[in-house]
Amino acid sequence: MQKIAMDRISEFYSAMAAERALYLPLKKRGAVNFGRWQEGADVDIDALHTVKSPKDLFFPQSEDIVAFKMKGKEIEIDAPDTPDEPFAVFGVRACDARAMEVLDRVFLSEPVDTYYRARRENGVVITLACTAPEETCFCSVFGIDPAQPGGDVSTWLSGGFLYLKAVTEKGEAFLAGLTPLEEANDAEIEPAVRALEETMERLPLKDLDLTGIDGNATEKLFGSEQWAELSRACLGCGTCTYICPTCQCYDIRDFDTGKEIRRYRCWDSCMYSDFTRMAHGNPRKSQVERFRQRFMHKLVYFPANNDGMYSCVGCGRCVAKCPISMNIVKVAKALGAEARK
Amino acid sequence: MQIEKQETGEFKPLIVAFCCNWCSYAGADLAGTSRLNYPANVKIIRVPCSCRVNPLFILRAFQRGADGVIINGCHPGDCHYSTGNYYARRRMALLFSMLEYLGIEKGRTRVEWVSAAEGQRFAQVMNEFVETIYHLGENKRLEDLRCKR
Amino acid sequence: MQAVEKAIKEKARALLADGTVDRVLGWEKGEYCYDNTPAVFTEEDIDRLVYNSFCGANLSKYLIAESKKEGRVLALLKPCDTYSFNQLIKEHRIDREKVYVLGVPCHGIADVEKLNVKGIKGIESIAEDGGRLTVQTMYGEKECELNDVLLERCLSCKGPEYMAADDTVEDPAPVELRKHDRFGMVEKLMQMTPDERFEFWRSELSKCIRCNACRNVCPACSCLKCVFDNDASGVSSKANVDTFEENMFHIIRAFHVAGRCTDCGECSRVCPQGIPLHLLNRKFIKDINENYGEYQAGADDSSPWPLVSYTQDDVEPGKMEGGKN
Numbered sequence: 001m002q003k004i005a006m007d008r009i010s011e012f013y014s015a016m017a018a019e020r021a022l023y024l025p026l027k028k029r030g031a032v033n034f035g036r037w038q039e040g041a042d043v044d045i046d047a048l049h050t051v052k053s054p055k056d057l058f059f060p061q062s063e064d065i066v067a068f069k070m071k072g073k074e075i076e077i078d079a080p081d082t083p084d085e086p087f088a089v090f091g092v093r094a095c096d097a098r099a100m101e102v103l104d105r106v107f108l109s110e111p112v113d114t115y116y117r118a119r120r121e122n123g124v125v126i127t128l129a130c131t132a133p134e135e136t137c138f139c140s141v142f143g144i145d146p147a148q149p150g151g152d153v154s155t156w157l158s159g160g161f162l163y164l165k166a167v168t169e170k171g172e173a174f175l176a177g178l179t180p181l182e183e184a185n186d187a188e189i190e191p192a193v194r195a196l197e198e199t200m201e202r203l204p205l206k207d208l209d210l211t212g213i214d215g216n217a218t219e220k221l222f223g224s225e226q227w228a229e230l231s232r233a234c235l236g237c238g239t240c241t242y243i244c245p246t247c248q249c250y251d252i253r254d255f256d257t258g259k260e261i262r263r264y265r266c267w268d269s270c271m272y273s274d275f276t277r278m279a280h281g282n283p284r285k286s287q288v289e290r291f292r293q294r295f296m297h298k299l300v301y302f303p304a305n306n307d308g309m310y311s312c313v314g315c316g317r318c319v320a321k322c323p324i325s326m327n328i329v330k331v332a333k334a335l336g337a338e339a340r341k
Numbered sequence: 342m343q344i345e346k347q348e349t350g351e352f353k354p355l356i357v358a359f360c361c362n363w364c365s366y367a368g369a370d371l372a373g374t375s376r377l378n379y380p381a382n383v384k385i386i387r388v389p390c391s392c393r394v395n396p397l398f399i400l401r402a403f404q405r406g407a408d409g410v411i412i413n414g415c416h417p418g419d420c421h422y423s424t425g426n427y428y429a430r431r432r433m434a435l436l437f438s439m440l441e442y443l444g445i446e447k448g449r450t451r452v453e454w455v456s457a458a459e460g461q462r463f464a465q466v467m468n469e470f471v472e473t474i475y476h477l478g479e480n481k482r483l484e485d486l487r488c489k490r
Numbered sequence: 491m492q493a494v495e496k497a498i499k500e501k502a503r504a505l506l507a508d509g510t511v512d513r514v515l516g517w518e519k520g521e522y523c524y525d526n527t528p529a530v531f532t533e534e535d536i537d538r539l540v541y542n543s544f545c546g547a548n549l550s551k552y553l554i555a556e557s558k559k560e561g562r563v564l565a566l567l568k569p570c571d572t573y574s575f576n577q578l579i580k581e582h583r584i585d586r587e588k589v590y591v592l593g594v595p596c597h598g599i600a601d602v603e604k605l606n607v608k609g610i611k612g613i614e615s616i617a618e619d620g621g622r623l624t625v626q627t628m629y630g631e632k633e634c635e636l637n638d639v640l641l642e643r644c645l646s647c648k649g650p651e652y653m654a655a656d657d658t659v660e661d662p663a664p665v666e667l668r669k670h671d672r673f674g675m676v677e678k679l680m681q682m683t684p685d686e687r688f689e690f691w692r693s694e695l696s697k698c699i700r701c702n703a704c705r706n707v708c709p710a711c712s713c714l715k716c717v718f719d720n721d722a723s724g725v726s727s728k729a730n731v732d733t734f735e736e737n738m739f740h741i742i743r744a745f746h747v748a749g750r751c752t753d754c755g756e757c758s759r760v761c762p763q764g765i766p767l768h769l770l771n772r773k774f775i776k777d778i779n780e781n782y783g784e785y786q787a788g789a790d791d792s793s794p795w796p797l798v799s800y801t802q803d804d805v806e807p808g809k810m811e812g813g814k815n
Contacts, residue, residue: 030607031697031763048611051763052699061699062729134612135522135628202628204522204614233528233552237703238728239762251728257488258405266729269701274719320602323703323760324547325525333521396745397717397725400738417802427800433807435748435777435797439741441812442679442773444688452807482688485734 002175003161003184011180012162013037013090019177020124021087023057025050034089045091045157048134049317053245054092055103058119061242062266065115065252069260078260082114088124088174094149095139095315097127099245102302102311106248124174126164127151130196136316138205138329144313146200147193158192205314210332212339215304222296226334231291233324238269240318240327241294246311249275270294295331354408354474356383358467359398361391363421364456365413371460379467390414391452392425396436399450403483409449409474413463416454426454446477491597491618495541497659498566498594505564506533511590512561515552517545523616524602528552530563541566543618543636546599548756550574550584551709557585565589568596570643572653573752573788574709579654580791581750583712593652595661597621598636598644598668603764605639608632621665637668642768643755646672653789672753673776675769680813687813695736697763700729704757704767710747710787717742744770749778749797752788773812781805 004012016022017037025044026035032047034054052061067078100120107116127149130137139146148154152171156163163184166172175181200206213221241247251268254261268275270293273282284290302311312328319327360366366387372379384407388394391414399410412433414426433452441447451473453466498516505511518529519540528547531539548571556563567575572593578584600623605613612628618636625632647668652658679687705711705718717723718739730736744751744767753775757767778785782796782804 028697029693029764033697033763051697062731132611132629135614199628229529232530233547235703235706237706237760238699238701239703239760242699242701243762253727255487255727255731256724257485259488262487264731266727266731268728272702272719272728274721319521319525321762323707325520325527327521329521330527397723397738397742400741401725404734404738412807424800427802427804428797430804430807431782431797431800432745434781434805434810435774436741436745437807438777438810438812439745439770439773441684441815442676442687443691443737443741444684444686444813446684447808447812447815450808483734483737485732487732 001163001165001184001186001188002181003163003188004181006157006160006162008180009162012178013043014039015178015180016088016090019086019088019174021085022090023054023087024090034091045128046131048130048132048137049093049315049320051317051321052243053096053099053315053317054089055096055099055245057087057089057123058100059103059107059116059248059250062264063115064262064264067260067262082118084118084122086122088126090126090128090155092125092127092149092151093130093315094127094144094146095137095313096245097125097150098139098142098144098313099315100125102246102309102313103248105306105309124153124170125151126153126155126171129154129156129192131157131192133196133199133203134316135204136319137203138208138314138316140200140203140206140314141208141210142310142312142314147196156189156192158189161188163189205329208329208332209336209340210299210310211336213299213332213336215300215308217339218296218300218304220339221300221335222292224335224338226338227292228288230326230331230334231288233326234271234287234291235323236271236273236287236290237323238271239321239323241269241271242267243317243321245315245317246298246313251275270297295328295335298328299332299335352475352479353380353382354471354479355406356380356409356411356467356471356474357402357407358383358385359388359391359394359410359412360385361414361421361426362387362389364415364419364454365463367457368413368455368459368463371457372464373460375460377460377464379464380471383467383471390420390422390425390429392429392432394429394433396432399436400483403480404485405488406484408480409451409470409477411451411453411466411470413453413455413466416456419456445482448473448477449480449483491542493662494595494659495539498541498592499536499539501592501657501659502531502536502539502564503533505590506536510562511564514539514564514566515549515556516566517541517547522613524600524613530556541594543597543600543623544602546641546759548574548707548709548754550578551707551712553584553589554578554712557588562588562590565591566594567591567652567655568594569650569652570596570648570752570754572655573648573786574754575788576653576791577750577752577788578709578712580788580793580795581712590657591652591655593655593658595650595659595664597665598640598647600636600639601641601759605634608634608639610634620663640668641755642758642766643753644668645670646753648753648786654791673772675766676772676776679769680811682813684813684815691737692733694765695740696730696733697765698730698736698740699763700727700739701762703760703762705743707756707760708747709752709754709756710750711743740767740770744774747771748774749785749795750787751775752786777810781810
């Protein structure tokens with residue numbers, strides 16, 4: 001284990017940024033999001049969550065996949081290069097680190113998404129243990145321990161120091177190149193870990209019961225009569241899906257620049273009326289069905305296809321941000337009671 | 342439609358001019374038949390009435406590479422449809438104010454009332470507008486980088 | 491507000507019992523003390539209805555769908571919600587006959603984000619006493635004034651009067667109207683240089699994630715199909731693929747509600763990135779007030795709004811001041 005004093009933290013950022021592009025939580029006009037570090041950047045590692053999750057760095061909200069134009073009678077095709085910039089992302093919470101495992105299941109299984117894979121290979125994930133979880137947190141429900149945040153390198157804040165420990169070989173190689181770090185003893189983070197454990201015990205959602213909601217509950221839950229009531233106030237906006245660290249649906253669209261067609265992919269939301277639209281229209285005609293799709297996917301379909309792994313990590317972003325305060329916790333509580341009957 | 346830009350040399354502003362079918366478009370015609378000069382980089386789009394111009398049209402023109410957008414309609418009181426240009430006037434006044442509020446250079450958008458008999462004035466307005474845009478420089482604040490490639 | 495909640499429930503029960511209404515549109519208590527969700531109640535579950543300083547959602551837009559259903563709905567509208575309701579009546583989006591409006595007094599809506607910014611996090615419970623909030627958090631008890639954590643819109647409260655109501659609930663302890671300069675920030679922006687203004691809006695709008703929450707929550711955005719959802723329009727997009735699109739979406743959306751926007755502030759309330767969208771709407775409102783005469787959308791349910799009227803000597807485009815040059 002190594003450490004660096006917090007009052008020297010900017011040296012640490014510089015050292016990391018010298019190695020590779022560094023992304024970390026930056027505050028811009030009141031909102032904290034992952035952004036590229038440069039000298040003088042307003043870093044905010046105290047914020048529990050960024051608004052958008054770090055998934056953006058591996059699976060950007062929009063990216064070009066191909067462009068084509070007519071050259072005489074020929075079609076000229078231009079595909080962007082596979083992303084190759086090495087980068088590091090610092091300040092990833094345990095829930096967001098788990099979310100990457102969820103995304104890996106989707107994008108790294110056959111057929112592999114080459115863009116995603118390239119970014120995963122180029123990126124070093126430096127996680128940060130939580131210090132002050134909030135009432136919206138429920139990561140422990142999914143077996144996540146915020147005191148052991150994982151990633152390639154795990155870090156902890158304790159007594160004015162940032163402690164770092166490599167988890168993977170990639171992480172070890174990355175840390176080896178950073179000069180400002182001092183050696184530290186594993187025992188030094190004990191007080192911080194214990195304090196976090198105590199806080200976790202006080203979380204109001206720590207006992208959220210998902211018994212009965214799993215990959216085997218498809219028929220029972222799909223037909224539930226509660227969906228209409230639960231989704232009634234849903235605005236059909238994409239807030240929950242766009243801030244979610246595990247939502248991975250995307251759309252492929254064409255943009256006519258006048259000179260060429262640029263085909264890009266961008267995040268899509270199952271809450272939108274044109275999601276998975278086909279020639280005959282959207283198979284989910286009403287908001288009830290769209291709403292049901294989102295939660296069934298997270299809590300039932302995904303575990304059914306991925307050895308029981310839920311595609312919710314309990315980060316609580318949607319709990320905090322839904323404009324009408326309808327979220328996965330309320331849904332799980334309502335459906336859980338029914339599933340266990 | 343893509344507006345082709347001059348690839349080299351000095352900056353030649355591209356202007357999109359929305360012209361009302363009943364007045365300004367005829368005014369442009371008259372300017373042409375009277376052999377009056379105005380820059381060739383003014384691209385005219387004929388619309389049935391100045392109030393047909395949706396704010397989206399203006400933004401789209403900028404997106405596709407225009408450096409200035411001008412809307413020409415009948416003089417207030419002379420609208421072919423009686424009141425269309427009165428509505429257009431309110432809409433454009435508010436829209437232009439909003440663009441300015443967002444930090445877009447004042448003068449990049451303009452409304453002029455030009456009648457069918459004012460060929461001379463049409464040419465003069467276009468010359469003036471091109472001059473203004475020339476001094477403002479290229480449209481950078483409402484550009485779409487995808488269309489610049 | 492507990493007395494008000496009790497009175498609301500009593501009135502609702504009576505109206506349900508005598509058949510005046512068939513259901514009630516209100517707010518349901520959530521997981522915490524602050525995350526109330528809009529919900530529809532009947533006689534059986536009316537007990538779950540809640541009313542406190544966290545009932546921010548403006549329920550008027552739900553009435554578009556509710557008034558298309560069988561029977562009559564009792565709608566709980568705060569004073570500022572009644573403006574949106576009126577505007578929707580004016581635009582023939584709500585069937586007035588099918589709605590019974592119960593005006594409910596409001597002392598301002600608290601903004602949880604503002605509590606968080608004050609360092610009040612890990613909220614377990616909130617007790618309201620007059621204008622004071624006592625918050626139990628996971629990290630100890632905290633206190634603050636309701637007035638210090640109000641939603642932006644409540645700082646320029648339009649007042650306690652209802653623009654439309656079939657009945658009202660009496661306010662046992664009315665609060666003084668907050669005197670806030672509604673156009674202060676707009677004016678401040680106008681005083682900046684164009685470069686500063688551009689910089690301000692770039693940094694705000696570049697946060698946009700195109701979740702469409704502002705549009706979907708907006709009572710004035712009631713198009714059945716939005717132009718931004720229409721593939722054939724060439725402007726439809728689900729992500730801000732280019733900085734141009736960040737600007738375009740918000741300019742067009744603000745323009746489309748210009749003159750119809752009641753300044754209910756829902757757009758700014760729901761924005762996950764905290765973009766001050768009301769500053770776009772207020773610019774239009776300010777311009778309209780100064781150039782076409784004072785106008786408050788939703789103050790009545792019939793007068794034509796400024797963009798569907800004109801005078802012969804209106805100001806010429808380009809002469810209206812958008813900001814200092």
